[in-house]
Amino acid sequence: MSNIAEEINKRRTFAIISHPDAGKTTLTEKFLLYGGAINLAGSVKGKATARHAVSDWMEIEKERGISVTSSVLQFNYDGYCINILDTPGHQDFSEDTYRTLMAADSAVMVIDASKGVEAQTRKLFKVCGMRGIPIFTFINKMDRDANDTFELLDEIEKELGIATCPVNWPIGSGKRFKGVYDRHENHVLTFSDTEKGTKEGETTVISMDDEDTLLSTLGEEALTALRDEIDLLDGASAEFDLDEVRRGKLTPVFFGSALTNFGVEVFLQNFLKMATTPLPRISQGQTIDPVDNQFSAFVFKIQANMDPRHRDRIAFFRVCSGVYQPGMKVRHVREGREMKIANALTFMANERVHMQEAYAGDIIGIYNHGQLHIGDTLTEGETLGFTGIPYFAPELFRSARARDPLKGKQLHQGLKELGEEGAIQVFEGEFGNLMLGAVGQLQFEIVAQRLATEYKVDAIYESTDVSTARWLVFPDEKTKKDFCEEQAARLARDSEGNICYMATSIYNLMTTQKHWPQVQFLTTREQGQKFE
Ligand code: G4P
Numbered sequence: 001m002s003n004i005a006e007e008i009n010k011r012r013t014f015a016i017i018s019h020p021d022a023g024k025t026t027l028t029e030k031f032l033l034y035g036g037a038i039n040l041a042g043s044v045k046g047k048a049t050a051r052h053a054v055s056d057w058m059e060i061e062k063e064r065g066i067s068v069t070s071s072v073l074q075f076n077y078d079g080y081c082i083n084i085l086d087t088p089g090h091q092d093f094s095e096d097t098y099r100t101l102m103a104a105d106s107a108v109m110v111i112d113a114s115k116g117v118e119a120q121t122r123k124l125f126k127v128c129g130m131r132g133i134p135i136f137t138f139i140n141k142m143d144r145d146a147n148d149t150f151e152l153l154d155e156i157e158k159e160l161g162i163a164t165c166p167v168n169w170p171i172g173s174g175k176r177f178k179g180v181y182d183r184h185e186n187h188v189l190t191f192s193d194t195e196k197g198t199k200e201g202e203t204t205v206i207s208m209d210d211e212d213t214l215l216s217t218l219g220e221e222a223l224t225a226l227r228d229e230i231d232l233l234d235g236a237s238a239e240f241d242l243d244e245v246r247r248g249k250l251t252p253v254f255f256g257s258a259l260t261n262f263g264v265e266v267f268l269q270n271f272l273k274m275a276t277t278p279l280p281r282i283s284q285g286q287t288i289d290p291v292d293n294q295f296s297a298f299v300f301k302i303q304a305n306m307d308p309r310h311r312d313r314i315a316f317f318r319v320c321s322g323v324y325q326p327g328m329k330v331r332h333v334r335e336g337r338e339m340k341i342a343n344a345l346t347f348m349a350n351e352r353v354h355m356q357e358a359y360a361g362d363i364i365g366i367y368n369h370g371q372l373h374i375g376d377t378l379t380e381g382e383t384l385g386f387t388g389i390p391y392f393a394p395e396l397f398r399s400a401r402a403r404d405p406l407k408g409k410q411l412h413q414g415l416k417e418l419g420e421e422g423a424i425q426v427f428e429g430e431f432g433n434l435m436l437g438a439v440g441q442l443q444f445e446i447v448a449q450r451l452a453t454e455y456k457v458d459a460i461y462e463s464t465d466v467s468t469a470r471w472l473v474f475p476d477e478k479t480k481k482d483f484c485e486e487q488a489a490r491l492a493r494d495s496e497g498n499i500c501y502m503a504t505s506i507y508n509l510m511t512t513q514k515h516w517p518q519v520q521f522l523t524t525r526e527q528g529q530k531f532e
Helices: 006-010 022-036 059-064 095-102 119-131 149-160 213-217 220-236 244-246 266-272 405-421 442-453 478-485 506-515
Strands: 009-016 072-078 080-086 105-112 134-140 163-166 168-171 179-182 185-191 206-209 250-255 281-283 287-288 298-306 313-321 330-333 337-341 346-349 352-355 361-367 375-380 390-391 397-402 426-429 435-437 459-463 468-473 492-493 499-503 518-524 524-526
Touching: 006 009, 006 080, 009 022, 009 095, 009 119, 009 266, 022 072, 022 080, 022 105, 022 134, 022 266, 072 361, 095 134, 095 298, 105 119, 119 149, 134 346, 149 163, 149 220, 149 250, 168 220, 185 213, 213 220, 213 435, 220 346, 244 250, 250 266, 298 361, 352 506, 390 518, 397 405, 397 442, 405 426, 405 435, 405 442, 426 499, 435 442, 442 459, 468 506, 499 506, 506 518
Parallel strands: 009 080, 009 105, 072 346, 105 134, 134 250, 163 250
Antiparallel strands: 072 080, 168 179, 179 185, 185 206, 281 287, 298 313, 298 375, 313 361, 330 337, 330 375, 346 352, 346 361, 390 524, 397 435, 397 459, 426 435, 426 492, 468 499, 468 518, 492 499
């Protein structure tokens, strides 16, 4: 067996986040290209196949040409073993996206230079903030006209509440994009518009002391502007501090153009140096060391229908400590029983590979027929439980009832299982009426499709008067009783039995909160968390 500490030091596990169209897929492809995992970036996502990223699997994804489920890719580069956790790039993303961030040690945030911080980035960033994971910013599409650089940084700082430290600085943008100035090396890297998809760009390096070459390459106007901006920047921007980066308080910022392959490898190299190796995780107040502890891993996502011929699902585990080896016996902590994992999978570019060994930071996929739920922990014997898998108050609601009343039981069973799997949140109202809650519209479509094909239930989904939900925490039994009596019509229970307030509008929520200041209305809960 290889040396565990050595293996873990090689590992970097990160999620890649962005608003749709900022260039996440393009950047990921270029990473894979550098790692030699694919031969020609772009071949995996040509125009003919529309948006077939390497990580698209499900039929529904193919039909709609979007990435529904967050996916995992592993590749090697420069002695590192890199795990990328892709997050869905569509507006209709789901709770999977949030949970994926729980499995990552850092996040790469891709921002479109002409758009700045967009809605999706803001949402995802919030979760990164909750966990305090380091964030590395790649400001993309500098080959197009970009917003003012200082304004972009200001926006990140204000909107996301994180200090920024540019590692390099762009010289112009769009047609006048000349390259970037590397602050650490004190040199300029020139940009030349390479052919889309090729690996090598013709970048030259010019020292800031080489005035003649700078002048002839950049021109007087751009050079003067650059010198002025460097002065301003040195005075205004936060000092680079690796500890602050690792605490998620400071984001190193890089500028480039993923499409033309400019600045991507520099970003990757710097990122790999600055990002942490897989860190210890906390389980019930105990620190689980990646090297010293025996094997442990938790499920952060379950993907169904990877093979439509079987009703199989794959549970994705993040390994937190120790070593996985095929055939090993592990303890399924929630069920308190042993299970054997024979053929865990890993995912390299567009193929699945049977894993021979996995270490902390790696993601393994295990076939599952419903026995594994989101948040479940497997160990080599210890009774651990990794907390922190979040559930967010849904923003979209539908009621569900079986078209054939005799199928009510199947509907309940199907929704119970899909709820446990984390595909959707299920709420039961006072009269046994079922409500589905999602953070993305597509979750409903996937659930409807799965109920029909896997559970043979044709259900009717209707809009409801619920616009948002909150988990309730009461200070005492009396308040709970009074509140529940008064608000009975607006209450429902989640899959753990927690009482939720189903508000008709934000105004309705605020009014109720005002009347009941002693009751807490929570927007998130953790997997398995019970409030009563
Ligand atoms: P996403 O995964 O974040 O949703 O974004 P994706 O990489 O799919 O990129 C969205 C669009 O932006 C694509 O164009 C892509 O080619 C383009 N793009 C990505 N990076 C850059 C860049 O650095 N500069 C420029 N100019 N464009 C960039 P598309 O026309 O929608 O798709 P395609 O036909 O090129 O595949």
